[in-house]
Structure formats: C-alpha cells, structure tokens
Amino acid sequence: MLKKNKIEWIIFVALRYFKAGKRDRSISTAFFSAVGISVGVLAMITIISIMNGFQIGFIDDILEINSYHIRIRSGEMEVDNTLIENIKSIENVKSILPFIDLQTLVKGSYSDFKACKIRSVPVNTETQDPDLLRYLNVTRGEFNLKKVNTIVIGSELAASLGADVGDTVSLASMAGDSFRSLAPVDIQFTVEGIFKSGYYEYDSTMGFTSFQSSKGLTSGKETLTYGIKLKDRYKDAETIRDISSIIGAGNCPVSWREYNRSFFGALRMEKISMMLIVGLIFLVVGVNIKHSLDRSVYKRRQDIALLRSVGASPGAVKTIFVTEGLLIGFSGGLIGVISGLFISVNINNIFAFAGWAADTLSRLIGRILSPFVNIPSYGFSVFSPSYFYLNKVPVKILFHEVLLIFFFAFTASVCAAYSAAGKVTEFTPSEILHYE
Amino acid sequence: MSKIIEIAGLHKVYRTGAEDLSVLNDINVSIAKNCSLTITGHSGSGKSTLLNLISGLDFPTAGSIEVNGQRVDSMNEVELTTYRSFYVGLIFQFHYLLNDFTALENVMLPGYMSGQKRGFAEERAFELLKEVGLEERLDHYPLQMSGGERQRVAVARALINDPDLILADEPTGNLDEKNSKMVEDILFALIENHQKTMLLVTHDLNLAERGTRQMQLEHGELFEL
Structure with a gap:
C-alpha cells in the first residue's frame, strides 16, 4: 500500500513529465498519446451514436407502428x-x-x-x-x-x-x-x-x-x-x-423480444461487431502509447537512474510511468468524450457544412478553370435524403455506452503504461550514471 | 574516533563474456566520522566502482561493507531504498539534474521522496541553495544554468536528507578551472559546516590534497598516501 506522501511525490513527478514539452515548446510524447486516445474515443462515440440512431429508429418504428411491446392473440x-x-x-x-x-x-x-x-x-x-x-x-x-x-x-x-x-x-x-x-x-x-x-x-x-x-x-x-x-x-x-x-x-402474451427475435438479434450482432471492429482503434492506440512510453522511459533513463540513486524504489519509479499513462488515458479520454458528444449532437450541421464547403470549393475550381474546361456543378451533399430514406442522420447517445468507451480507452492506456513501465527495472543505475 | 565505514576483504569482478575483469582486490579500509577521504587513481582503476558499492548501487563479488553499523552488501531492495534516502548523499561527475524540474525542485525532490512535507522540503532546499550561492536561481531549470551552477545544485541535493555520508565521484571533473575551484570550496565548506563524512574520488591531485585523509587506488588495491 502506498503511503500518502509517496503518492504525492509520484503524482508530482508524473504530472511534470506529462506536461513536459509545454515549457520548452516542443510536443511531448504524452501529448501525441493523449491525442491518439481522444481521436479513438471521438470516432467510437460518433460511430456508435449514429448507429444507435439508425437502430433505435428502426426498433422504435417497428415497436410503435407494427409489433407492439406485447401482443395477445384473442x-x-x-x-x-x-x-x-x-x-x-x-x-x-x-x-x-x-x-x-x-x-x-x-x-x-x-x-x-x-x-x-x-x-x-x-x-x-x-x-x-x-x-x-x-x-x-x-x-x-x-x-x-x-x-x-x-x-x-x-x-x-x-x-x-x-x-x-x-x-x-x-x-x-x-x-x-x-x-x-x-x-x-x-x-x-x-x-x-x-x-x-x-x-x-x-x-x-x-x-x-x-x-x-x-x-x-x-x-x-x-x-x-x-x-x-x-x-x-x-x-x-x-x-x-x-x-x-x-x-x-x-392465451400466451408474446413479448417484443420474442416477436422480433431474429431482426433485433441481427441488429445486436451488427452493433457488437461494429464495436469490436471500431474497438480495434484502442488496440492500435494502446500499442502506440506503449511505444511512446517505451521511448519516454528510454529517454528518461538518466532521470530513472538518478531517482533510484536518491532513494526511489523501482516500484515507485514504475508507478510514475503508470501514473503518466493514467493521466494520458484520462485526459485523452475526457477530451475524446467531450468532442465526440459535440460532433454527435451536431453531426447534421457538420454534414451540411461539409457539403457546403465541398460545393463552394467545386464551384470555385469550376470558375477558375472555366476558360479552359467546363466543369458542371452538382449540389454536393454528404448525407442526401435523395439517397437515404431519411431527412437527417439520426443520432442517439446512450450514456452507459459513452462511459464504456471511456473506460476502454482509459484501460488501454493504463495497460500500455504498465507494460512500458516494466522496462524501468531493466536499467542498472550505476551503469547509466557512470557511463552516460 | 568512531568509524562510519568499515570495508573488509572487498572484491569486485566483472564477468564480461569468457573473461573476468577484477576491478577491486581485497580492499580493507575503515573511515572515521567527519573525515574527508579523497581517493585518487587512474581512469578505470575502480574508484567509481568502490563508490557504487558503498552507495548500494552495485553489489560486491566478495567481502563486506558496513556503513553506520549496517551491512550494505546484504541489504534487500527496500532496505537499500531507505539507505540511499537517509544515509548517503551522492554527487556525480555529471550533475544528473532532472531537466523538467527547477533548481529548487531538484534539490527538494529527494527530501519529498523520503517523507518530508513538500513545504518543509522546499524550505530546506531553499536554505541549501542559499548556502551554495544560488538563491537567485531557484526557479531556473537546469538548461538555463551554467555547468558550475548545475553542479552546485547537485551538491545541495546531496545534503537535503541530512545524510551522514557524502559520496562524491569526480564532482569537478566536468567543470572548468574557475567553476571547479568554486564547487570545491563550497563542497568542503558544507562538509565542514554540516559535519559530514565525505568520500571523494578524483584524478585531480590538487583536489585530493584537500582531504583530511588521502588514499590511492591502483591495480584494484587501496594504498594510504
């Protein structure tokens, strides 16, 4: 069990390493790792929210219009x-x-x-x-x-x-x-x-x-x-x-689960498959964090040797790097959740803006090239109701799924950090302090 | 006078492939408290190895090392952590300051790590930095300081936990003449003021002469000068 004071100095050092780069205006490995995590969380929240929107839209339509929640055949x-x-x-x-x-x-x-x-x-x-x-x-x-x-x-x-x-x-x-x-x-x-x-x-x-x-x-x-x-x-x-x-x-009342078993089962399987596939992002992000922290551990081997020589135990030094991973996971995850929710809520505006921007750009290019070639202008739309049987992209954010995604990201980061921190014990302080 | 270090029959052999490299051969020495012992020797004579063994950063092949009555050579990792925190202060040829921390934080950190309250450790670090003449450089990072200043910070850091023993490995080896002199003066003054025992290894004979006791390490053996 770590004593309170021990936790305090470990957090103090880990926080400083996490913020390293701010002072000398370089971009730290922690920053890249946190960006990786936040992009992963953002992508997963956005994809799952849109998928929920479509699926729950279908489910609600089926239940409210056709199948009902419970049926009794009289x-x-x-x-x-x-x-x-x-x-x-x-x-x-x-x-x-x-x-x-x-x-x-x-x-x-x-x-x-x-x-x-x-x-x-x-x-x-x-x-x-x-x-x-x-x-x-x-x-x-x-x-x-x-x-x-x-x-x-x-x-x-x-x-x-x-x-x-x-x-x-x-x-x-x-x-x-x-x-x-x-x-x-x-x-x-x-x-x-x-x-x-x-x-x-x-x-x-x-x-x-x-x-x-x-x-x-x-x-x-x-x-x-x-x-x-x-x-x-x-x-x-x-x-x-x-x-x-x-x-x-x-008379046997039939539940909606029973009545629509195959279709809802297919939807569930689709969602689980999608979550697993998109969840591979976290595997990639985890490997990325591990490599970043491996580099960070190697780059800081003098610091590690010095900390060991002035009384830090190998476990305490390991905990510094695990704490850094924890900070990366938490901050990256939190930024990812906030930006993912923002994008999910505004996805239709974003699509509209993307359509407008693409349209404007194509018109501009068309105008510039008009003396040489005639480029017809088509109204560009990322999500067009003429192609899809919907007027806008349906979005449904489920709180427990957002929490689960954040937890995945956080865990991936901490596991990667734990794995990288194992390298701390590979260094012999006397050799580093003597030869470097 | 009571002894702080007792070394008996100390051997250190490095096994590099098929060959064994014997660095220290049957070292026997007692060091009294408040003594400043300087050890000279050529590069590769085993001076740093001896300090590493006394500081518990390395383990001997044979023999025993006692510091303040405790066997350093048979300590486990937890005991070594406590030993390095409270009983020895290390100064290296290179300063090894943490670049992401200010001078004050570099000095205070070993104190904070050993269980001191942060405020107390900072106050003590401030006092020590004042003693080495760096009270104006508290918030400077190592990369913003000169070599001499960095080494003075390292000297202050070695004293933060008020250890009985200071182990200095070529502390001026990386400095120019002017800075070497300044660091030497500060180091010896601090040792005297704080009544510490110092074991300093160097190949600088002028520096070695400032020790109250002088020895030479040659072919793995230690001789009194």
Whole structure:
C-alpha cells in the first residue's frame, strides 16, 4: 500500500513529465498519446451514436407502428372492453389497441395491383394509441377512419398507386372461411390520409382502415390481436406475468423480444461487431502509447537512474510511468468524450457544412478553370435524403455506452503504461550514471 | 574516533563474456566520522566502482561493507531504498539534474521522496541553495544554468536528507578551472559546516590534497598516501 506522501511525490513527478514539452515548446510524447486516445474515443462515440440512431429508429418504428411491446392473440372476433380496461389497469401498461391484420391487394386508378397489409383498427385509434399516430407521421390528410370505406396508406404505396388524399383505391381480398368458399372481394376505399413513417417497408406496404370498413374484406373468422405498449419496454417479463394473471394461462402474451427475435438479434450482432471492429482503434492506440512510453522511459533513463540513486524504489519509479499513462488515458479520454458528444449532437450541421464547403470549393475550381474546361456543378451533399430514406442522420447517445468507451480507452492506456513501465527495472543505475 | 565505514576483504569482478575483469582486490579500509577521504587513481582503476558499492548501487563479488553499523552488501531492495534516502548523499561527475524540474525542485525532490512535507522540503532546499550561492536561481531549470551552477545544485541535493555520508565521484571533473575551484570550496565548506563524512574520488591531485585523509587506488588495491 502506498503511503500518502509517496503518492504525492509520484503524482508530482508524473504530472511534470506529462506536461513536459509545454515549457520548452516542443510536443511531448504524452501529448501525441493523449491525442491518439481522444481521436479513438471521438470516432467510437460518433460511430456508435449514429448507429444507435439508425437502430433505435428502426426498433422504435417497428415497436410503435407494427409489433407492439406485447401482443395477445384473442380467440374472439369482437373487442372485449372489460379485458382492455383490466389490462390498462396494470401499472406498466401505457396503451392497448385491438387490431386485425389482413393481406390484400390494392390497386390505384392508373396502377397494377400491389400487395398490401391492411391493419383494421378501432375508429378512435388516435385516443387509444396516440404514439402510433406520432410515429406514423401523417403528412397529407388526416388519420380519420370514422367514415365507412376510408383508408390511410403509406406515402410510398400512395406514390406507386398514383393516389392522393381524396382519391379512390380498390382493395381486393379473398374472403371466406375455407378454400371452397373463398371468393374475391373488391371494395373501393377513399384515401383519407397518407403517412410517412421513415421506415420504407411500412410506407410501401401498409394501410389502416376501421373494423367497420374492413368487414367486407374478412371471412369473419379472423381473430383479434391486442397490441400493448408499455411505459418501460424492458419490464416486459414482469408485465406479461401481470397480464397472464388477468387473461389466464390459455392465451400466451408474446413479448417484443420474442416477436422480433431474429431482426433485433441481427441488429445486436451488427452493433457488437461494429464495436469490436471500431474497438480495434484502442488496440492500435494502446500499442502506440506503449511505444511512446517505451521511448519516454528510454529517454528518461538518466532521470530513472538518478531517482533510484536518491532513494526511489523501482516500484515507485514504475508507478510514475503508470501514473503518466493514467493521466494520458484520462485526459485523452475526457477530451475524446467531450468532442465526440459535440460532433454527435451536431453531426447534421457538420454534414451540411461539409457539403457546403465541398460545393463552394467545386464551384470555385469550376470558375477558375472555366476558360479552359467546363466543369458542371452538382449540389454536393454528404448525407442526401435523395439517397437515404431519411431527412437527417439520426443520432442517439446512450450514456452507459459513452462511459464504456471511456473506460476502454482509459484501460488501454493504463495497460500500455504498465507494460512500458516494466522496462524501468531493466536499467542498472550505476551503469547509466557512470557511463552516460 | 568512531568509524562510519568499515570495508573488509572487498572484491569486485566483472564477468564480461569468457573473461573476468577484477576491478577491486581485497580492499580493507575503515573511515572515521567527519573525515574527508579523497581517493585518487587512474581512469578505470575502480574508484567509481568502490563508490557504487558503498552507495548500494552495485553489489560486491566478495567481502563486506558496513556503513553506520549496517551491512550494505546484504541489504534487500527496500532496505537499500531507505539507505540511499537517509544515509548517503551522492554527487556525480555529471550533475544528473532532472531537466523538467527547477533548481529548487531538484534539490527538494529527494527530501519529498523520503517523507518530508513538500513545504518543509522546499524550505530546506531553499536554505541549501542559499548556502551554495544560488538563491537567485531557484526557479531556473537546469538548461538555463551554467555547468558550475548545475553542479552546485547537485551538491545541495546531496545534503537535503541530512545524510551522514557524502559520496562524491569526480564532482569537478566536468567543470572548468574557475567553476571547479568554486564547487570545491563550497563542497568542503558544507562538509565542514554540516559535519559530514565525505568520500571523494578524483584524478585531480590538487583536489585530493584537500582531504583530511588521502588514499590511492591502483591495480584494484587501496594504498594510504
């Protein structure tokens, strides 16, 4: 155990070595090492935040629009309002919406048939599940299914059908409860609203109509599904236990984890792989720090020999270099966290600025070279909505991940310093002080 | 008069490949307290080796070294650390000041390392630097000082922990005549004022003559002059 005084002088010497270079205006190895760490942390925070933005955007869209946090398949066709009220009384339940999914074909006035999933919902969906409307993002018309044979469809589907608000589309389905009784049904629906959720699959293949309007499309045998949204989706297991105690063991509520297992599993694997690949930065940074500190130890071998000769133990001298590594890791990590958070939060402005700068530069070059060659000017954009199905780069910063990245960087630095500090014992003070 | 150093049957052999190089052969010497012993000898005669062995920076091949009644040759690393902190002050031919620290910090650091409070160590370092005439250069870094000034800082540093024994290895070997004289005067005055025992090795015969006892090291053996 180091005594307080011993720690004080070690920190005093380590701090001075860390700041070395400031005085003689040269750039110290500690500075380069800290820059390496901060660039690594910056890159990792920015990449992971953007990745989180995309992934959590997908996950939220899937959960809020389509899959719900918990699903219960009812054996009934009719809505059980008592069941709804009972489930709503559970503390973690935010909302519950009954619905029926129907596979149909849809055709616009000037288009071919398109496959489409029609979700049949209550007419008061906006009050029963307000988050659904928020995520659907109705951009034209409104989410109003009160009139019979009205429909709200996705923007991509509307575009492919050539339909706008007020236009009529035909929905065809095979209604019947057996193969023998199956008969094609074709019903005209009026488009009441168009949504653009930002999730292409939903925008291109999904529509909403009311229970009343969808009756003609169904066989009458379809059963209801209750989609439940939770205040805390991670407490799904506890809530399922509560729901099971209400509905009995016969109906099995399915959690969002179960329902989307393969897709969310793929997203998780993607994220872990990305973290491991980007985490290799810290391996490189760690090796860089080790080499820097190796050089620093070698450069300071006279200092080491002198400190040993005036009473510093090998362990104390080692601790000086480990402390230097600790300072490098902490300061580099902290700068990396601050700059990484800054870049993540302002990534869209940075992309816009980069686009503007590239555009300005290309125009300038075009103007200079205009007497000799004609360079056409294209509007340059780092992140263009015309290429990606999003208007801006989504960013989601998760505090625990930022902390984890900082911890990785810090640990890499300390481990590298510990490894380099081992060289301290390789020097024989008498030889260095005598021959150098 | 009580003895501070007792060396008996001291041998040092360096094993370099197939050949053995015997540097010290059967050295036997007792040094009294408050004595300033100077040892002369040619380059490579083993003067520095002898100081390294007494300071615990190196270990003998055979024989014993006692300083203040403690066997230096059989100390472990922890004991050696304490010994070098409190019992000996080292002055080398080259100053070996830490370039990233000021004169005051260079002097105070061994005191701070040995457990003194920083403020106390700084006060004591200031007093010592005043004694070597460097009170105006406290905040100067080694690279901002002359060779003579650096060596005076090194002299002050050797005294910060008030050790009984000062071991000086060619302390003026790197200095011009004027600075050599100044450092010599300061060193001998300090030894006298602080009542220290000094073992100084040099090939400068004029400097050697200033010791209260003089010896010569030749072919690994020590002779009284």
